[in-house]
Amino acid sequence: MDFEDSQEEARFRTEASAWLKANVPARKELEGLDEIAASKLWQRRKYDAGWACIRWPREYGGRGGSAIEQVIWNQEEAKYQVPGGVFSIGQGMAAPTLMTWGAEEHKLRYLPKLASGEEIWCQLFSEPAGGSDLAALRTKAEKVGDEWVINGQKIWTSGAHYSDYAILVTRSDPNVPKHAGLTYFFLSMKTPGIVIKPIKQISGGANFNEVYFTDVRIPDSQRLGAIGQGWQVSLTTLMNERASIGAGGGGVGFRQAVKLAQKLTIDDKPAIEDRSIRAKLADWFVQESGLKYTGYRSLTALSKGAIPGPENSIGKLVGAPKNQEMAAFCIDLLEEHGAIWDEELSEAKGMFQLSYMSSPGLRIAGGTDEIMANIIAERVLGLPQDPRADKGIPFNKVPTGSN
């Protein structure tokens, strides 16, 4: 057992870090560029040098590398402050779906521009009535000639406002059971009839959008998979989403909390000496450390060729509530002053307050705590599903209550 690279991994890491050292854009170079432009500049540079989308086949603009090489690249790249993230949905979810279900000419047309960052994609899956029950989506797709006419609404779409293309799941037949009536497309976000509205979150941010469709027309050639096969196609996308779900991280962690506890006092003694503080911090350290080494174990499996499975849900299930508790804990340490959320006045520029206001989103986005626990129960432990009231019932006959 060790933390060392294999010889090939080490060779790859050296090469990657050397190239990064030489090519990461200097702050000056990015000055004045917005996030999109900066991201595109960096992505293009990686693409031209053959460092984009490590795992993709070369003919689609990738490097033809291994999963572990992708991880090593990510580790090395993470050592720098580089722009990015706007490509993650396109490269991480749309692309694998295109590779599995798209026609060859689609792959040749769209994948290289995804790899080079020239085109940005988003994902149009979730709907207001859907929530945890994703397949309950209602956005209507009607075939007219060899076009499809789309009407309905999507929600929680990140990057809709700056995306060029999107993947889209629709209901093409409401008269068959939920999973059987779906059809999957990709389309240009410039298509007439699409209206995008940002969603403001309680944290103040607006990373998500609502996307409305009014008689939006999509050529049948942009269908992925057969008519009614949309759910199977979606599973490809979702498998890759799950693999990309992080540790629900960000925000306050053990180190920040310790720093605060060392700085503040309780009864004029450093808070870090207070046993009730120490006990909580210790348990959180155990969780963070446990997730870290669980990650190392998956990486080891990955480097031996295993595919990341549902056990990754543990990161979010542990990390998100922990984040909420730790943020509240730090605000408590700050006492009345902790209720201030003001970049100038607040400790750590308001990071603790922002964490607290963001953490409910972490517990919900990408699957609520409860869904994560279900995934572990059903797909890891193999326990039975909950009774399904909508099983085998035509979608338009399924009870939906007031919504």
Next chain:
Amino acid sequence: MDFEDSQEEARFRTEASAWLKANVPARKELEGLDEIAASKLWQRRKYDAGWACIRWPREYGGRGGSAIEQVIWNQEEAKYQVPGGVFSIGQGMAAPTLMTWGAEEHKLRYLPKLASGEEIWCQLFSEPAGGSDLAALRTKAEKVGDEWVINGQKIWTSGAHYSDYAILVTRSDPNVPKHAGLTYFFLSMKTPGIVIKPIKQISGGANFNEVYFTDVRIPDSQRLGAIGQGWQVSLTTLMNERASIGAGGGGVGFRQAVKLAQKLTIDDKPAIEDRSIRAKLADWFVQESGLKYTGYRSLTALSKGAIPGPENSIGKLVGAPKNQEMAAFCIDLLEEHGAIWDEELSEAKGMFQLSYMSSPGLRIAGGTDEIMANIIAERVLGLPQDPRADKGIPFNKVPTGSN
């Protein structure tokens, strides 16, 4: 808002405490008597003086008093170390059922002897395959002439070995849905064909029994309610059981834990000064105090004529897990020595260890934590039942897995 009795309540309390002062048996008087004999002696004395079963009508051996008078009596009697408890099932559950469903001659024959303690009753409801799903019981009752022949097994029967009579629910018709096929009887525990086996618990105690029935014959005259009406009759019994579910109490509590924390040291300072200890103790105090005052609120409602409802489940749901956590906490305080469970060597005669080994039973008996949460969710908050896979299905067609 006050903790005072009303005038009538105060008058009753004075009378009761005066009688108790004069009549509670001295320790010498009970010397040499086993629990049953001692309990019967005390019960008989209360009966003769008109202090037994306060709420029962006088013609059935009671005092014709109010619910709050019963509570006041319990409070006053609890100030003494008196024997009892062996009558609680008969007087608390069998009797109310007889009063509601029994024929007049049954009431006149059995209730006074229940009140006087001359006869002890037990309850034959639970079965190995039943558990939380009580109505799934299988003990068979077949009508032969005007007798019923009973075959099957009951479990978790307290006091079966010293009881004279029992209330019994059986399955008289397996071809109808679960709740519709039950019939309810009472019978003498001396009836031929009954075999009783004690159940040893992990705490070492054996308060419960298995009871086996082989061709046990019961006259139809001892049926309570109509054939197939057994579930409704059982609900009368269970309503009274719920009302009698305590705070899951006994064992270690705040006071005992504080005493221990004052006596033991951490890093050569009293453990009670350790903030992590104080934080835990404080939360437990809040729970105990909250349950205490919740009880006062129900008493107030009771004295205004309200009927105790499902909200009493909170006592067990909070008290039982708390008991387990506090027992573990105290054992932790004792460190390695806490693993000793020895009346001579252990702190407090092994009370902490006994509490730890008993607490799993508190979390299960009378309804598991999970069932208690369901009761609160469904009967207090009015949330929907879980989907019922056995609804409307003939009992003998309901899936039962390996059991």
Next chain:
Amino acid sequence: MNFEFSEDQNLLREQARSFLDGECPPTLVRAVLNGQKTGDSDLAKKIADMGFTATVVPEEHGGLGLSYYELCVIAEEMGRSVAPTSFSSSVYLATEALMLAGSPAQKAAWLPRLASGEAIGTFAMAEGPGRATPGNLKTTLAGGKLTGTKVPVADASVADVAVVVVKSAKGDGASLALVDLKGSGVSQSPIKMIDPTRTHSSVVFNGAAAELLGAQGQGWALTMRLLDRAAVLFAWEQVGGAQAALDQAKEYAMGRYAFGRPIASYQAIKHKLANMYVKNTIARSNCYFGAWALATNADDLPLAAATARVGAIHAYEFASREDIQTHGGMGFTWEFDCQFHYRRSRLLSVNIGSLGQWQDKLINAAVSGDAA
């Protein structure tokens, strides 16, 4: 045993509730949250016109001379409606401090105006991050001049008078100072809070005219007594909010369907709501004890206050977090009202000392109680 509010008190509850439903609906809270209205535009005045600010003030000082049971009833309704008002600062803290330690002249000068709502009061303790102690206070009162910075101070922007905890001139602990916030030598700037529906300021005293409230060096003991009293009232606000959060979560879970049935029929949600109910019930029953101790000025008040406070923090924190969780993604959006409770609960969890402080006080009270 009569451990319940009286009919009159329950009548007052109905009255307060319908008043707040009308004058303090979610739309008002949202308007304040969005900065379209300031915290106390006119709600405070309407509340005063209802006589709520005068509840426990003695009649000799223009109050109603009612018991603390009535004030607890009002506090619960304030919490339920997440009222964006200075009520708590003025009534639970400033008015209480004056009744606790004020000289006849000070009482005569301020109580009538506070009771009528003509004046608003507040309380200033914190001077920065972490726990204030007699040892780390910097604000001073010397020669009738108050000097130092208090941050955050609730409702300073609307308050006329403040009770300020200062370092005792004799250096023997702390004292309380009474200062007219409209006087000279007082400057303040508003600050952004995690709960923007409650206005707070940073207040700088630069030789502002002020006088002692209570004896020199008695400030810390008085503050502890004051906070015990306020803790009971804030606990009632927290319990009111926790109940509202449970109601909100329940209503949504009943109407929201997933996989063909209401999410309220899934045990994960059922047990979540059951746990809210349990925590709320524990907290509420302890608040009854707190109300009784406050109303009867019982020796048990410190224990009752800490017990009510600790239970109320646990209940409101849990209910406000799991209310959002029950709503899923929508609960995290600005359009939904879940955030009102999520923000308010966090503010009320630290405004008069956080959980750890009160757990500690509880054990002090409970264990010394043993000795006694």
Next chain:
Amino acid sequence: MNFEFSEDQNLLREQARSFLDGECPPTLVRAVLNGQKTGDSDLAKKIADMGFTATVVPEEHGGLGLSYYELCVIAEEMGRSVAPTSFSSSVYLATEALMLAGSPAQKAAWLPRLASGEAIGTFAMAEGPGRATPGNLKTTLAGGKLTGTKVPVADASVADVAVVVVKSAKGDGASLALVDLKGSGVSQSPIKMIDPTRTHSSVVFNGAAAELLGAQGQGWALTMRLLDRAAVLFAWEQVGGAQAALDQAKEYAMGRYAFGRPIASYQAIKHKLANMYVKNTIARSNCYFGAWALATNADDLPLAAATARVGAIHAYEFASREDIQTHGGMGFTWEFDCQFHYRRSRLLSVNIGSLGQWQDKLINAAVSGDAA
């Protein structure tokens, strides 16, 4: 990145598991629980014959000279099978102490016998309720004579030699003493434990012949180092037990029906088991870190040990309690095996210091780690 056990190590795991399935089935554990067999009738000998007691002992002392990875693998299987044996006392504590602090002569005298299983060793620290500290130890070693009472001492009834923590003669803290338990001046009586499958005694030393193990006054530092090493191995036992408890609960929940479906299909049970899995996974991954730190003698060992220990206590306590809860009434009966884990977990939660001690050590290590 190769953060996994090697094929050989996994092979050893299979071997250890099938050996224990055969030689240490639940029927054996139950026989010991019922007092029909004594803890170490012959299991200890069979384990020694497998070479497990010799795993990390250097070859020069008759051991196998394998790494701690192998010993961790064996420890997990011991925990899984709730083995009623002296293995942990002899291997994790006595043998470790001798390797850590023994003189060449002491090592030569005892290591070969401990490795071969010819001798059994144990460790004696506690002298009564509460935490032992250099300040409250009473047992002394003077002029080669050991005097005092140790209670409880695991496996003293079967052990030949004990490492005893004593008050340093110079009064400058603690020392370690090595004593032959079969010698004169040693008397002991068995004591009843919450886990009767692990034999413990109260041991009285009345001037028993003993010698220093390690330097005078170094006993406390040595004990802390010893417990760090043992903590990793006990944590593996706890993780093995926690996994077995989860397996047991899952199997029962799948086969037990209520209201027409397996109780494993109810979210209350599903999420309970999912939480067990989560806690077990966190604990196991931290045990990997502990194994690595132990095997490589890393500077991080104190941090890794505390992290593994804290996680393992949480995991086994939760799994063993909720295993019974999942079984309902049957889980509370003597006939069912759930009690094995419930008892063993409690014992392992205090045997080398309870949760609070290790949380405290963790922060010491993690925060000083910062400074460094």
